[in-house]
Amino acid sequence: MNEQARRRPSKPYRRPKKDPVRMLAFEALRAVDERAAYANLVLPPLLKKAREAGDFDNRDAALATELVYGTLRRQGTYDAIISACIDRPLRQVDPPVLDVLALGAHQLLGTRIPTHAAVSASVELARVVLGDGRAKFVNAVLRKISKDDLDTWVERVAPPYDEDAEDHLAVVHSHPRWIVSALWDALGGGRGGIEDLLEADNERPEVTLVARPGRVSAGELLDTLGEESGLPGRWSPYAVRLTEGGEPGAIDAVREGRAGVQDEGSQLVAVALANAPLEGTDARWLDGCAGPGGKAALLGALAAGRGARLLASEKQPHRARLVERALAGNPGPYQVITADGTRPPWRPGVFDRVLVDVPCTGLGALRRRPEARWRRRPEDLEGFAPVQRSLLREALKAVRVGGVVGYATCSPHLAETRVVVEDVLKGRGGAAAEAEWIDARPLMPGVTALGDGPDVQLWPHVHGTDAMYLALLRRTA
Numbered sequence: 001m002n003e004q005a006r007r008r009p010s011k012p013y014r015r016p017k018k019d020p021v022r023m024l025a026f027e028a029l030r031a032v033d034e035r036a037a038y039a040n041l042v043l044p045p046l047l048k049k050a051r052e053a054g055d056f057d058n059r060d061a062a063l064a065t066e067l068v069y070g071t072l073r074r075q076g077t078y079d080a081i082i083s084a085c086i087d088r089p090l091r092q093v094d095p096p097v098l099d100v101l102a103l104g105a106h107q108l109l110g111t112r113i114p115t116h117a118a119v120s121a122s123v124e125l126a127r128v129v130l131g132d133g134r135a136k137f138v139n140a141v142l143r144k145i146s147k148d149d150l151d152t153w154v155e156r157v158a159p160p161y162d163e164d165a166e167d168h169l170a171v172v173h174s175h176p177r178w179i180v181s182a183l184w185d186a187l188g189g190g191r192g193g194i195e196d197l198l199e200a201d202n203e204r205p206e207v208t209l210v211a212r213p214g215r216v217s218a219g220e221l222l223d224t225l226g227e228e229s230g231l232p233g234r235w236s237p238y239a240v241r242l243t244e245g246g247e248p249g250a251i252d253a254v255r256e257g258r259a260g261v262q263d264e265g266s267q268l269v270a271v272a273l274a275n276a277p278l279e280g281t282d283a284r285w286l287d288g289c290a291g292p293g294g295k296a297a298l299l300g301a302l303a304a305g306r307g308a309r310l311l312a313s314e315k316q317p318h319r320a321r322l323v324e325r326a327l328a329g330n331p332g333p334y335q336v337i338t339a340d341g342t343r344p345p346w347r348p349g350v351f352d353r354v355l356v357d358v359p360c361t362g363l364g365a366l367r368r369r370p371e372a373r374w375r376r377r378p379e380d381l382e383g384f385a386p387v388q389r390s391l392l393r394e395a396l397k398a399v400r401v402g403g404v405v406g407y408a409t410c411s412p413h414l415a416e417t418r419v420v421v422e423d424v425l426k427g428r429g430g431a432a433a434e435a436e437w438i439d440a441r442p443l444m445p446g447v448t449a450l451g452d453g454p455d456v457q458l459w460p461h462v463h464g465t466d467a468m469y470l471a472l473l474r475r476t477a
Contacts, residue, residue, distance in 0.1 A: 016124050018128055019125060020056065021063050022064075022067070022125045023125065023128065023129075024046050024056075025067040026103060028042050028046055029102075030096065030099060032072065033095055038371065038372075039369070039371055043064075047065075066111065070106045070110050072371050073174060073370040074106060074109075075370075076171065076174035076373075077150075077173075077174040078101075080158070080171050081105060081157055082141060084153075084156065086141060097130060097134055100125055100126045100130060101138060101141055101142070104122030104138065104142045105145055107122065108142065109153065110150065118146070126139075157171060159171070161191075169194065169198060173195065173199060175201065175373055176373060179376070182363070182413050183363070183412060183413075187412070196461040197460065200367065200460035201367055205367040206241050206242065206464070208239055208261070208264050209221060209242065209254065209261060209262070210240075210259060210267050211239075211258075212238070212259060212301040213298075213301040213305055214304055214305055214332075215258035215259075216253050218232065218233065218237060220253075221240045221251075221259055224251070224252070225242070225251070228243065229242065229243055234463070234464055235264055235268055236268055238267055238298065239267055257329045260297060261294075262295075263465055263466045264463075265410075265458045266294055266295055266466070266468060268470075269355075269357070269406065269468055270298045270302070270355070271302070271444075272406070272440055272444055273353055273406035274299060274303070275443050276443060278353070278404060279402050282308055283308050284309055284352050285299060285309065285310045285311070285351065285355075286311050286355070287310065287311070287354075287355045287357075288313050288341040288344070288354060288356045288395055288398070289355075289356050289357050289359070289391060290319075290336070291315075291316060293312070293322050293327065296323050296327060297326040297327055297330070300312070300327050300330040301330060301331065304330060304331045305331075309333045309335075310327075310330075310332075310333075311334070311335050312334065312335070312337070313338075313339045313344070314336070315341065316338075320336060320338040324336045342391055342394060349399070349400045350398065350400065352399070352400060353399070353403060353405075354399045354406070355405075355408065356392060357409065357410075358384075358387065358391050358407070358408070358416075359388070360384055360388070360409040360413075361376050361381065361384065361411050362376070362411060363412060364409070364411045364466045364467030364469070367460055367466070385416075388420045389424055389430070392420060392421065392424045392433075395407070396424070396433045396434075396435050399475050400475065404438065404474055405473045406470060407420070407470070409469050410467065410468055411467065412457055417457065417471070418469075418471070421471045421473070433473075434475065434476050434477040436473065436474050436476050437454040437471070438454060438472035440471065440472045441453045441456060443472070448463075449462050454471075454472070455471040455472075456469070
């Protein structure tokens with residue numbers, strides 16, 4: 001070492017700068033990973049806290065939201081790209097490091113953030129949360145990723161479609177292979193339909209409100225919001241869609257419970273059950289799996305308009321409290337109880353209409369809960385199957401002869417939809433249910449592409465809703 005080099009002063013250490021937006025996004029991703037939390041439950045309180053601290057404005061909140069949801073939706077694709085840029089198996093990289101890398105990859109490949117800003121901001125985040133040593137690793141990987149755009153990377157890391165169609169779609173559209181296979185089976189058809197569906201799962205869904213009858217109308221909601229903030233629903237007469245950036249919590253009708261946030265597919269299910277043809281009395285309605293309360297609130301309002309009474313039952317006490325909150329102020333009589341619908345406390349044959357929106361994998365709501373695609377496993381289907389069948393059997397016992405049961409689930413997986421109904425009707429695993437199908441399609445007037453019936457499967461890429469399923473059955477004996 002020469003004399004000049006020895007005398008050159010060392011570069012002073014620079015403390016890393018905390019970027020509140022990226023820190024919040026990282027914190028949300030860690031909660032999703034470590035605590036198996038859902039982003040839609042974790043993110044709002046974090047944003048509220050940041051706003052109250054004066055760290056965030058609306059643009060900051062929008063960016064943090066995009067970073068969290070975008071990273072979760074495209075996690076599979078980003079993992080494949082990151083894996084191609086490192087010299088070890090992905091499973092050997094610490095999860096916090098992977099979260100920082102995925103956040104950086106999304107900024108580079110999924111947003112308009114300039115390359116230098118995406119890399120430098122991610123490295124600064126790594127210095128804060130991981131330390132300087134691992135920040136160097138993050139810097140090296142992100143610089144490799146930054147050399148190409150998303151299309152180039154996908155072409156490089158995804159297997160050719162002709163060699164393995166399901167694996168190709170899994171990497172390109174960021175879904176586990178088993179979910180690609182299951183959705184393709186449920187959808188049928190060729191490549192175009194499944195690609196449209198998978199891409200729809202990766203889009204940010206609209207926020208849709210439901211105007212609860214007897215308390216506020218969709219027209220009144222639209223008048224309150226104005227043309228710049230609200231649009232009519234596509235299918236439900238009670239739906240109002242918020243335009244970009246609309247905040248439901250700022251709307252008086254939502255705060256007061258006269259309206260709520262509810263996907264239009266869920267609204268259609270409740271309305272179809274309420275309007276199914278019925279002979280005889282129509283006074284006693286049951287929601288047998290009522291939590292968290294969206295469908296129960298709409299059913300309660302519709303029942304009140306006819307002088308009927310709703311019993312809303314929910315097994316989990318904390319979800320039963322959410323049902324009580326949703327139904328508070330309902331214009332007609334109702335009751336909320338904590339009970340298990342597979343071992344119900346009510347007498348058989350006493351209800352005119354019964355809804356069971358059964359627990360399921362939630363594969364129909366991957367737009368809203370993108371982390372669910374990485375959390376669910378094929379074996380989860382086996383866990384839900386007995387409960388789904390038991391709930392439907394008990395629902396058919398609860399309804400009177402001539403009454404109507406709606407079996408609903410937010411999943412398009414055949415093992416959770418038509419197969420369950422057919423098994424119960426044929427007595428597989430128990431006594432056969434004495435009931436007949438009702439064609440649900442006419443009960444969703446104006447809704448297109450509802451298939452051959454008699455049951456209905458809604459789709460994000462076709463109807464703009466969650467992938468809700470509905471089968472309507474009439475008890476015959």
